[in-house]
Amino acid sequence: MKNNSLSKLCAFTVLYVEDEDGIRNNIEEILKHLFKEVYSAKNCSEASIKYLQFKPDLIITDIRMGNETGIDFIKKIRQTDSKTRVIITSAYTDLEYLLKATELHLVKYIVKPITNDNLMEALELFVKSFDDNKIYTLTQNWFFDYTKSTVSNGNEDFLLTKKEAMFLKLLVSKNRIITYEELENSIWDDDSVMTANAMRLFIKNLRKKLPENFLKNVQGIGYYHDSKAIQDL
Structure with missing residues (x-):
């Protein structure tokens, strides 16, 4: 059974780069059970195209692939992208490779063979x-x-407005009833008025982007969430 951290992988996308067909197919099959989307490539040229096309959250790449290296591929990405996470896999434990890899701000360097545990x-x-x-x-x-202002269910992403993102963060971080007064003071602009109709429309639109029955109302007081699963990552 996946632990709580790994269960959150279904909110992310991954690009897996490996030139050996057998390894690529096996690991790709595992990743498909964990991530929202999995893209694969058999060389750096193909990986570069898919990176630009899909902008994955994570790249897992082998170091040596014929005449190309995963390190060169990641170096090119790092020229303009410091945020995409990277895991490197390699059969090599050579110090030169390790030193080059440390410059790329990796999440992890996996020495092959890739096991389920590592x-x-x-x-x-x-x-x-x-x-x-x-x-x-x-x-x-x-x-x-919150950084992307999105809610995801693993199959679909819902883009939140600035007010919706602010309210949802307040709701889940406080983990209690958010009163109408708090909603107006924290979310509404100083130059606008939170009328009853405006608030109802706001909540109606937000509910469409949330799990069914997630957002609850206490009449005359405010709103709370109906979930025992909320945890900060």
Whole structure:
């Protein structure tokens, strides 16, 4: 059974780069059970195209692939992208490779063969690499990413407005009833008024982007969430 950290992988996408067909197919099959989307490539040229096309959250790449190296591939990405997480796999424990790899700000360097244990350890580090207070579990398979202002259920992403993201973070971080007064003072602009109709429309639109029955109302007081699963990442 996946632990709580690994269960959050279904909110992320991954690009897996490996030139050996057997290894690539086996690991890709494992990743498909964990991630929202899995993209694979058999060489650096193909990986570069898919990286630009899909902008994955995580890249897992082998170091040596024929005349190409995963290190060169990641170096090119790091010229413009410091945020995408990277895990490198390699049969080499050569100090030169290790030193080059440390310059790339990796999540993990996995020495082959890739086992279930060392893969899961690396993936858990990937999840934990995100700043706490930014990704929240709403219910099983539903996640709120405050940095991206999105709610994801593993199959679909819902883009939140600025007010919706602010309110949802307040709701899940406080883990209690958020009163109408708090809602107005914390979310509404100083130059606008939170009328009853505006609030009802706001909540109606937000509910469409959340798990069913997640957002509850206490009449005359405010709103709370109906979930026992919320935890900061």
